[in-house]
Amino acid sequence: xxxxxxxxxxxxxxxxxxHLPCNHSTISGTDYIHWYRQLPSQGPEYVIHGLTSNVxxxxxxxxxxEDRKSSTLILHxxxxxxxxxxxxxxxxxxxxxxxxxxxxxxxxxxxRP
Amino acid sequence: xxxxxxxxxxxxxxxxxxxxxxxxxxSGHTALYWYRQSLGQGPEFLIYFQGTGAADDSGLPxxxxxxxxxxxxxxxxxxxxxxxGDSAVYLCASSKGLAxxxxxxxxxxGTRLTVL
Numbered sequence: 001x002x003x004x005x006x007x008x009x010x011x012x013x014x015x016x017x018x019h020l021p022c023n024h025s026t027i028s029g030t031d032y033i034h035w036y037r038q039l040p041s042q043g044p045e046y047v048i049h050g051l052t053s054n055v056x057x058x059x060x061x062x063x064x065x066e067d068r069k070s071s072t073l074i075l076h077x078x079x080x081x082x083x084x085x086x087x088x089x090x091x092x093x094x095x096x097x098x099x100x101x102x103x104x105x106x107x108x109x110x111x112r113p
Numbered sequence: 114x115x116x117x118x119x120x121x122x123x124x125x126x127x128x129x130x131x132x133x134x135x136x137x138x139x140s141g142h143t144a145l146y147w148y149r150q151s152l153g154q155g156p157e158f159l160i161y162f163q164g165t166g167a168a169d170d171s172g173l174p175x176x177x178x179x180x181x182x183x184x185x186x187x188x189x190x191x192x193x194x195x196x197x198g199d200s201a202v203y204l205c206a207s208s209k210g211l212a213x214x215x216x217x218x219x220x221x222x223g224t225r226l227t228v229l
Contacts, residue, residue: 042220043206097169100161105153106155
């Protein structure tokens with residue numbers, strides 16, 4: 001399985017943008033990039049996913065490098081509620097086991113008031 | 114609508130005892146997953162059900178772990194002869210239709226299992 005690398009932790013101020021990086025240098029052409037986050041004492045929740053083009057939804061934006069070896073999750077205005085562990089996950093379309101989410105250790109985001 | 118629910122939220126047991134953890138998926142979701150999360154780690158896949166059958170149980174750590182989903186809805190994760198190393202948060206997730214790379218998984222809040 002292709003691997004992802006994320007910083008252990010990041011800090012942000014409330015109402016400022018946050019850019020959470022993810023490196024995936026061994027990504028294959030058919031791997032989708034997914035982001036989930038886990039708020040304290042809760043299960044993970046889906047944030048966004050993409051393949052090649054940048055993606056936006058109500059929660060966040062996903063910027064994917066042209067060579068696809070890295071991506072960045074962007075929270076446009078961090079709130080205290082965004083304090084969570086953010087996981088970057090690759091999912092291979094060609095694999096029968098693409099249903100499995102393979103989590104790394106993620107990035108713990110701290111948001112200062 | 115209602116999300117994935119898990120009961121109990123906390124379970125404390127003694128080494129060697131048997132435990133059952135329950136998951137109620139979102140109504141109509143045919144795919145169901147169990148994951149285990151140790152302190153400071155990301156969740157790890159245990160088992161995947163499509164309908165009533167376990168399509169992939171490759172993540173179950175040993176034969177003390179077993180899961181069922183007899184009517185294709187509620188699932189129970191069963192752990193026999195619990196060991197201290199089984200202490201973790203057990204997460205259940207469900208998704209619509211055939212599980213695939215595009216299907217978002219919806220997670221429950223988890224059951225925190227502590228084996229003394």
